[in-house]
Amino acid sequence: MPCSTDVAACSRYLGRLFAARPEIAAEIAAKIDAPVTATEMRGWLATEALTDDSIKPALRRLKQRAYARVAARDLGGRAHLAEVTECMSSIAEIAIETALAVLRDALTARYGVPRNGQGEEQKLIVVGMGKLGGRELNVSSDIDLIFVYPEDGDTDGAKSISNFEFFTRLGKQLIAAIGEITGDGQVFRVDMRLRPNGDSGPLVCSFDMLENYFITQGREWERYAWIKARPLSGGRLDELEKIRRPFVFRKYLDFGTINAMRDLHAQIRREVARKDMATNIKLGPGGIREIEFIAQVFQLIRGGRDPALQIKPTLQVLSLLAERGQLDIDTVLELTAAYDFLRRLEHRLQYLDDAQTQNLPDSAEDQQTIARAMGFANFEALATELDDHRQNVSRHFEAVFADPNEDNHALDVVWHGGEDDHRAGEFSRLGYRDPGAAITRLDAIRGGVRYQQMSEATRSKFDALVPRVIEAAAATPAPDAALSRILDLLEAVSRRAAYLALLLQYPQALRQVASIAGSSSWAAEYLRLHPVLLDELLDARLLEVAPDWPVFRTQLDAQLDAAEPDTERQMDLMREAHHAQVFRLLAQDIAGLLTVERLADHLSELADIMLDLAIRYAWKKLLKRHRDEPRFAVVSYGKLGGKELGYASDLDLIFLFDDDHPDAAATYAKLATRLNTWLSSQTAAGQLFETDLRLRPNGDSGLMVVSLESFRQYQLESAWVWEHQALTRARFSAGDAAIGAHFEKIRCEILCKGRDLASLREEVRGMRQKMYEAHAGKSELFDLKHDPGGLIDVEFMVQYLVLGHSAGHYELTANKGNIALLKLAAEAGLIPGGLADQVRDAYRDYRRLQHGLRLNNLPARVEAGPIADRIEAVRALWNHVFGD
Template identity: 35%
Template sequence: MPSKENRSIFIYYPRGSSRMSGLKSLLENKPSPEEAGPLLGDYHLPPSKTVIENLKSIALWASPRQKPETFLMSLLKNIRDSAHPEQALNQAERFFCRIKDPEEIFRIFQQKKHPLRILCTVFGASPFLSGILIQDPDLFSWLIEDAVWNSSPEKGPLIQEILNACRGISDLKQAYPALRRIKQREMLRIGAKDLTGSSDFSETTRSLTTLAEAAIEAAYQTADRFMKIRYGRPMMEDPSGTPRECRFAVLGMGKLGGAELNFSSDIDLLYLYESDQGETTGVSDAYGGVQGSMGNHLYFVRLSEALTDMLHANTEDGFVFRVDLRLRPEGSQGPVASSLRTFELYYESFGRTWERAALTKCRPVAGDLSFGKEFENMVRPFVYRKYLDYEAIDEIKEMKKKILKKLGQRTSRGDNIKLGRGGIREIEFFIQALQLIYGGRITWIRERNSLRALHRLCDKELITYEDFSSLSKAYIFLRDVEHKLQIENQLQLQTLPTDPSRLEQLARRCGARDLRNFLQDLDGHRSRVQRLFENLFYEKERGLGEEDSPVHDILSEDPEVEEVHRHLSLLGFQNPHIAYKNIILLKEGPPYAHTSSRCKVLFRKIAPALLKEVSSSPDPDMALNNLERFVSIYGAREIFYGLLGETPPFLKKIVFVFSMSSYLSNLLVRHPDTIEVLIGEDLMHPEPPSEILFRTLMQGMKKISSSPERMDLLRRFKHLEEMKIGLRDILMDTDLLETSQALSRLADACLETAYTLAMEELVKTYGSPQNPLGEDAGFAVMGAGKLGSEELIYGSDLDLIFVYSEDGECSGHGKITNKDFFTRLAGRITAILSTMTAEGMAYRVDLRLRPQGEAGPLVQSLEGFHEYLDQSIQPWERQALTRVRFCAGDKKTGERLRSLITETLFHHPPDPELHKKVLEMRMKIEQEKARQSEALLFFKTGAGGLIDIEFLVQYLQLRYGYENPEIRFPGTLRILNTACRLGFLSEEDAALLKASYLFLSRLESRTRIVQDRPITSLSSDPGKNRALALRMGYANNDTEPPGRKLLDDYHAVTQKTREI
């Protein structure tokens, strides 16, 4: 690129006293254009009326202080060297006429020579920067101070200056003017230094990036302060259950992330917060209460929107930076801000190559930077694959083709210097392709900044020094041209002007000797970039051979079986013989089946990635076996293998599911069409409320009338929704409490459906049950146990209690008593849920917690229940009733029963022997159901197990519920938190119990999801617990086997729990 010293070498300008006299004559007379033409032509000015009037206006302004012709001569000499002399003169006249202290300006011009050159350069190149100076002429004195001119913007002082300017404001929009004024002032400094050659390309882009980072951070702090004043602090619980503030970070992408912004760059941002679980503290209202509390997601969405508006809104003071949020998950359709887990799941499930390329430039720029670093660490394996990723070349090549198609593949001089052939984007694609291919193994080349990345690629000999030099020079040249296009009017321009005079002005702004040399340099750089780009993407894209892999031996046509078994054993298969049979079935299909050659080729193509995922899964044998079963049922092997090859996240998910749960795998095998759940976005959404599930299920029921079909529909619905919950659980590592609540909501919906269907059948036969006054009697299905506390896990029975409001008779012809009607209703509900059909069973129902247990009637009236509570209730039944809640039927009846229970349990002082009775019952259960042995450990009923914690919670409720209503409601974690807050448990004990409960509950959940049946023990053999430990998330390493680590943690947890 031509040096800055060559800016003025367009025409040779003669010097002489005749010019001075000619200028004096022009000012004193009214020359014709023909008379003024020779003089003004020497300065590249047309002899127009406007030019002459501007000269006279400036002369009049200067005349009281010095000879006007002397000042104008100096001015014209500098204007002559500018990119657009006529524009420069016009802007100069506007500027001088707004000067409040002309003496100060002349003093500056007399002391230094460069200020006038700076002014004229800016005026001739950029109406945008000229407008800043004309609007606030005092900025000129600030600009040419040595401390300002010889330095660059600093992030810390800029942030503090903006925050100081925003102190005392009462509305967020009052911060907008200060942000914009400071941005314009710094843009003036950066732009003036760039135009005059006082800063090079790197300094200019670094300064623009610093300005953006400071503006984002200051805007974030200001918006966050206002949000917290209104809504309180967003809170969450750390893994130990300790509340703390939820963190937030702003991530810079694109040129912001690479610290290489241009003068009119959008800033590409991602908004990240730590957890969806939690809400804001709210703020105190005038009545001593709390208002303004909201969930974390809504809080951070509103914070992000406020921050975006502070930067992006175009006010009378302009904008700070245009904000582009389209790089977020799901683009413009996705939420403005997302949690760390949401980002992780999105990239695992749906991440594409262009998103990987975009993330090569990602870095935290505002908010909690250490939290932003956690995001970087999280996405690094997604961005940089461990293996050589040649597929990236094809996808980036396709991205480039789409861009060229959109541009119409123009190749003329009016090309887009960013997106056209040989443009900036090709250099960026070139860098990103090599980073994606090799970055998994060569960490040194993981660099966001384009110029530094090229240097590192050369350093590792991935490109030659000549190519490094060519691409670096081309990048600087093209980016400088982009700067000079955009600095004119702060517009997002990348297309060269087609008008010759405007193109020549651009060349002058770029410091070229003349237009011809500028175009030669431009064409030379773009040709070299295009050649290197095409060499990488079209000639050498498959020049590097694939690495040898044992998969080739396994899939060979004439394999050494013993060698294949050895390979499979090394891959983690416990039964390599069966594993090899499954691989052959996947490749060839069942005996006598005709499998197309294309299908076999597709399988060979996906086999390395498939076996890699299978071998790293918790249970490789189970994963491969379930996969083969599914493929044999699915049928469309070619489509399925193509889908696995085209969608690596899908392959990863389905293998993981098949290794984690035979229960979910069986559901997929039984209903292979439900595989769409793994492909679509259903899993990204939480389980809906029970009311919506019920309405959805009943809409299906309305389309069928036979009872068997309705029961099958209920089971299909329950299994599909339970599969979604299970998939969210194991693929998204959903919070245990959220999973339990989702399973409980699903059970509530199924109960309400069973109640509705049963009522409909019985009312048709017997009429409605009524009390003696002719009013409808109510019936409630109450949940106890884990259903009552909304802590269901996979395979849980439904502990139910049936209650009706009052005695009476039904309104139909075949009159029966209410008790008979409701007994039949309870029996029908139980049958609808638990009868085994072709679709299996919906739920096992346990009715033993009803009054008098199995000896008592199936249903009880409220009066009968009240009598039982007054006269017959046993101590252990009091414990069980702490977890009773309404689930389905008549809510009023359910609430009346709940009131009776509350009155019995909590409206009287606690039994003085409560502690003794609870302990005796606990020991009895332990002796009967948890006979520990060397081979088995009972994590539910054994010492320090789940029952210990549940009994402790029930004791706390019965002991302190009399005086503390807030501890009366079911929910283990809720009660532990409340007991700690009220001082009934120490913080240390509460934290330990919560951690123990979560550990043991997760252990129970992970054992049950495998087979969907109650399992309450684990083996004391570490080797037998390896798969379970991996399912629980333990790392697989040789130094500390996961099964051993699981047992060590189990013993530590149960010992501490029993001590409490």
């Protein structure tokens, strides 16, 4: 059991403190069940008469009281790790806050208030780094600080000095107040070496100095250090954050940081080995530092694109990585358990003599004391569990940081040049059909300007990657196509070394790229246009998890809200999120996990979500709004209207409103225009959708947005038959649901109008003939969409049946898609059931074939022979319906 009966037996320091200050022992005995709070500590200081002379002993007494109680609670099994680290962090913050106020007042009385050129008061910002920044301070920690102030200037006193000199004096006095060893000990050791230029740099720096340092000299390890930076005092902190954030968190995925972190850790490991510190539970193999490195490398890689990862506490980061699928849950559970164990052990090592140590003791007596404090019967049992945790940490660390490319690759000679016969032989051995074309392409890249202009570091990554690309492409069914398409991708991203680093660091991602590129030229081009999607390949759930659209919408909505009022960032966020989801569906599609129908359902629901969010945030941008929520809706036609959306389908849309406010028409016209911009404009992140608004009343000459009543009137009095045909595949997609319901009533009213069947038949046949003549090709192949017996014939038959018979068969008004409507028509006795089933199968097959061809950017034409029975079935039903 922990040392619950006699905490002094587990801590020589506490034994000495209790002997010197028995009142502390008495206070602990009375309050052992209550955690130490920041309010309580401030209350202790409020009873002191604090001056620049009395501040040191007061702060040391504060530290002793708070430390003793939290240590007693911890050793007695009453405090969990979070309470201990929070208490220690609060001690440091309160000590800094109190000392700073007292010392500043004394300096101000002598020199005046520091001000900038505009006369504005300037304050010292004390930045807590490391564990203090993360509120994870250990029980015998030093504190890493950096001193920053906003602007240069001078104090306004009779004896004026520069702001730089004022804050330098204040900083030195603060360090002494906290860190100087007096008869009462010290509050914390203070380490200032993380400041710009370290010990050789000035003690304080202005915002301009800090920003210039980050831009011109900031190193990779400093990015790591500044992750946890947290201001503890001062003002204008938003400005400081704008300097810190872009230095630490890159705008794009930053996989190159893995190499830097790997090198930093190797340097630490060498130092540990040199000093024979294998028993160091922080810096040694499988120690605390490796857990922190795992968490923080993901922060550096992804924090710029995922602001949620910019949090500071290690365990919270690990938990978030599990939620994001960046680490699997078992890994995070093992790392979390190890972190808790190692940090509690670290504290017990430090409780012995209040020493900043993480080394296991050598003496048998101390070993037994530590074991008892950890709840073990003996040190051997403690060591066994410790070894288990350290082995787990090392295993996970190696999985994240191991360099998969340490050795030269067998195909290096194929890339770097050599005898063409040998290279051709290697390509043939790997299964390439045209080795000559592959060799020519590689030589063209190596001799090209883009390759020659690469930096040495980027070229090194490129050189290491190409042989692995050749190998990965060879493992696909179409090596030549896969290689060509991946090389297109590599050339496109060659200036972005982070993408090259990603593919080098994660061979499984490269294999996925090869599989996707070999299967689909459209997918390869999509990846080339949006290389940020390479990151999606690292999610082990890519091919396993079906989209959860409500969760996706909620998360994207939160991101958009957080980006207010930055319109450009919001538009990019929508595009990035849409591209990521499309790519996930694409990967599942290529893997054969989705039917064409299911894929279309997903793409249609995704489009609806994007439309709805675009309405919401475009509305917020209007300067003149007469209501909080717009009475506005988007109605979709065509592919989206029929929930048959494909990857590259444009959106056929109309905009409706139902609002009697005098400014409604003008306001919603502005909203419609802005919404169309949100959807169709090109930004740095690409385009969301191509839109087509010509199906609105009166087409291109009509208003961008119309009222519900105007829409109804137009449909009843002015619309052409082809517009009513289009209405059979129209539905409410986004916006005000009440308008959507009203639209559906109007739609059903129009579809149920009584019509002369002979006249309708001629109208539909005439429109079909015009479409055929407009798209008639000269190919001997069968056009799946436009040729007689193809997709358009099926769609026109369904539209005719809906328009001609909904008055007597209301169920036909349901927008359920062509396959379901053919079944309903057969059940209503309008067409033969057996023939309807054959045509439904034909429609499915046509869509599947069309989809497969589009994935490789091929025309939707096939040999007619293998599908002759499908063509015949469609033609037979056409003859039955139209009498041709």
